[in-house]
Amino acid sequence: MTEEEFLVLAQRDKDTAFSYLTIAYAQKIYGSCIQLLRNTEDAEDLLQEVFVAIYLSLDSFNGNSKLSTWIYAITHNKGKEFLRNKTRIKRQGTLTILDDHSEGISSHTINFNHPGVELEDKERAQILFDAIDSLAENQSRAFRLAKIEGYSYTEISEMMEMSVSSIESLLFRANKRLRELLGEYYLKNKS
Amino acid sequence: MNKEEQWIEDIMDVSERVTSPSIPAHVLARIREIPRGVRTTIDLVPKRTIWLVAASIAALIAVNIYFSSTSTSANSNDTSFSEQYFSHLNQL
Numbered sequence: 457m458t459e460e461e462f463l464v465l466a467q468r469d470k471d472t473a474f475s476y477l478t479i480a481y482a483q484k485i486y487g488s489c490i491q492l493l494r495n496t497e498d499a500e501d502l503l504q505e506v507f508v509a510i511y512l513s514l515d516s517f518n519g520n521s522k523l524s525t526w527i528y529a530i531t532h533n534k535g536k537e538f539l540r541n542k543t544r545i546k547r548q549g550t551l552t553i554l555d556d557h558s559e560g561i562s563s564h565t566i567n568f569n570h571p572g573v574e575l576e577d578k579e580r581a582q583i584l585f586d587a588i589d590s591l592a593e594n595q596s597r598a599f600r601l602a603k604i605e606g607y608s609y610t611e612i613s614e615m616m617e618m619s620v621s622s623i624e625s626l627l628f629r630a631n632k633r634l635r636e637l638l639g640e641y642y643l644k645n646k647s
Numbered sequence: 648m649n650k651e652e653q654w655i656e657d658i659m660d661v662s663e664r665v666t667s668p669s670i671p672a673h674v675l676a677r678i679r680e681i682p683r684g685v686r687t688t689i690d691l692v693p694k695r696t697i698w699l700v701a702a703s704i705a706a707l708i709a710v711n712i713y714f715s716s717t718s719t720s721a722n723s724n725d726t727s728f729s730e731q732y733f734s735h736l737n738q739l
Contacts, residue, residue: 470682471682482670483667500671500674503678504677504678507678508685511685577661583658584662
C-alpha cells in the first residue's frame with residue numbers, strides 16, 4: 457500500500473487503516489520497545505501505549521511526513537515518557553538509586569531482562585546498553601537504531617529528520633564516545 | 648591489542664548478537680483490540696450527558712451575554728441622564 461493510498465484509507469475507514477498498521481509495523485515497534493526498555497513486560501506495555509496513541513491521532517496524520525517517520529516519532533516520544541515515569545517511580549520507591557546522572561556509565565536499566573540477549577552475553581549486554589544510555593540523546597538514538605535495531609542510514613535519516621552525512625558523523629562520534637566510556641568503566645571496575 | 652582494548656571489543660561485539668524477538672500472539676491480539684477498547688471508553692459517557700453538559704454551557708453563556716448587555720444599556724442610560732443633568736446645569 458502506498459502512502460497516498462494509506463492516507464485515503466485512514467480518512468475513510470480508521471479501523472481498517474489501524475489494522476493495516478498493526479500488520480505492517482507492530483513487529484518493528486515491538487523490537488524498538490524491547491531495545492529501549494530491555495524488559496518484555498515493559499515493552500508490551502509501551503507497545504500498547506504507542507498503538508493507542510497511533511489510533512487516537514490517526515485523524516491528524518496528513519501525509520506531511522513519511523508514515524514510518526510519524527510512527528517512529530510517536531514511539532520515540534512515548535518511550536521517553538515511559539522511561540521518565542518509570543524513573544520517577546523508581547526514585548519514589550527505593551533509595552538504591554543507580555542512575556545518578558554523573559559522568560561515565562550509570563545503570564539506567566531498571567530490570568534487565570532482554571529476551572534477545574543470550575545468557576552468556578547478559579552481563580556484557582547490560583554494560584553496553586548502560587553505556588549507550590549514557591551517550592548524548594541523539595548519539596544514543598542513532599547508535600541503537602543502526603547497530604542494535606539494524607536500520608539503514610537512509611531509514612535513520614528519515615526517522616531522525618537529519619541528512620545521511622549527519623547520521624554518519626553522529627554514529628562516528630557515538631562510537632568514539634562509547635569506547636571512551638567503556639575504557640573508563642574498565643579502569644574503574646575491571647583493572 | 649591489550650587487555651582493555653580486547654574487553655572493549657568484546658562488549659561492542661555484543662551489539663551484533665542482540666536480536667529482536669517476535670511479538671507474542673497474545674500481545675498482537677491485544678493491540679488489534681485497541682479500536683474497540685477506545686470506542687468502549689468513549690461510550691462510557693452517554694450521549695445524553697454530553698448534550699446536557701453542552702446545553703448547560705450554552706445556557707450559562709446566554710445568561711452571561713444577556714446580563715452583560717443589560718448592564719451596558721443601564722450604564723448608557725446613566726450616561727445620558729448625567730449628560731442631560733449637566734447640560735441643564737450649564738444652561739442655568
